[in-house]
Amino acid sequence: MGLAADSIITETDAPEPTDTYGRSKLDAERLLAASGVGYTVLRPAVVYGKGVKGNIASLATLAKTPMPLPFGGLDNRRSLLALDNLVAAIGHVLESDAAQNETFLVADAEPISVADLVGAMREGLGKPPHLVKVPTGAVKKIMKSFGREADWERVSGAFVIDPAKLMATGWQPSVATHDGIVAMMRAEAGT
Template structure:
């Protein structure tokens, strides 16, 4: 029996839907017991998991305090640690006591760092260089889980996804689709970076592979679609999926970066102009895993859902 945490989130909900489709039994938990899931309240060092852990063999821990732009917390790292480190390790220790055999932890590519040089992707076994509080908290949780694995025999699998997109995606990805669909001209037609993304369906497929694959035990995997895109290419493909013209103005990257510095938007400029590539060869070689959807197929599913929601 599986236990899925964060079952009402973007990833957790998609994972539960997929498990329903392939008829795999699971229990789900969320803070408030959404959609028939077990309510556990806030996830921290004091959460009681005994009811949820009954008869569980494998946990997929997708619940987290997620990265947000312009975090208003006075001490963001402390707040991230409460959920992502203390909450995760509390669950893992109780899982060991309950006889759980495997713990699949959804981490973040931010553990590797914030950016890569063009053509020099992150690898799964690279030295971790987390730079922001969210990335630090995920790295500390990973380290705690791997230490617990050494001490107890619990099998730990760590998956680090980059930006996840798919039906129901929100935030910046949804905003870009909205701008494109409205025909708003965007000054993003001459960006020559490379970024890795992972489609929601591809990430769910990797997670399901890691639930019981013998070779996944105590390994770290990077998730991705296996096809990197520049911001310009992504917008062009997205416009095609939406069946609209991409009105992209070829403003040089140095102009965008200069303007971003003037207006204090360096972080946004980094996401639009910087590169962040991941190498998924370890998942391919160790697990025999291949992303089931191409980027074009995944963008089409995302666009169709967006159009249906905004009809």
């Protein structure tokens, strides 16, 4: 699910890549902007859809278990991006003069809490949410005891991206995060 940030991320925030991959993407953006060739840069939030990988896939695996999960108290907000919304954004910027030589953050219209995310996953599987409220400090200690403290930090932090700049050019995400997560899980389950 990525990093955490204390404030809402916009295009005016200086990029702060945390790994070699992120730094190489930023270098490529800068080289492209300096090249004199027309461009549009899209910086997507974590993308989800059928066949998802990474942290979303890990949460989906947890959601598939029958056990209650200790995420009921997580009200942190995280921006995600439905694959269909990303495809629509790409199509939009290819046809939009307002997108020329610009950089845009791309995310679903509304962020979602991790509790609501797991609840939507289980809804897509036809299961009740089965989320319990456990003090976050206790969950953090348990995760740390299993050597999974970094996983906890990724799940428990807020990371909200504001897609308003792209939306101002006329792009509108058609898939709401909750609905997209439910659909993803149904597709994975073959229902």
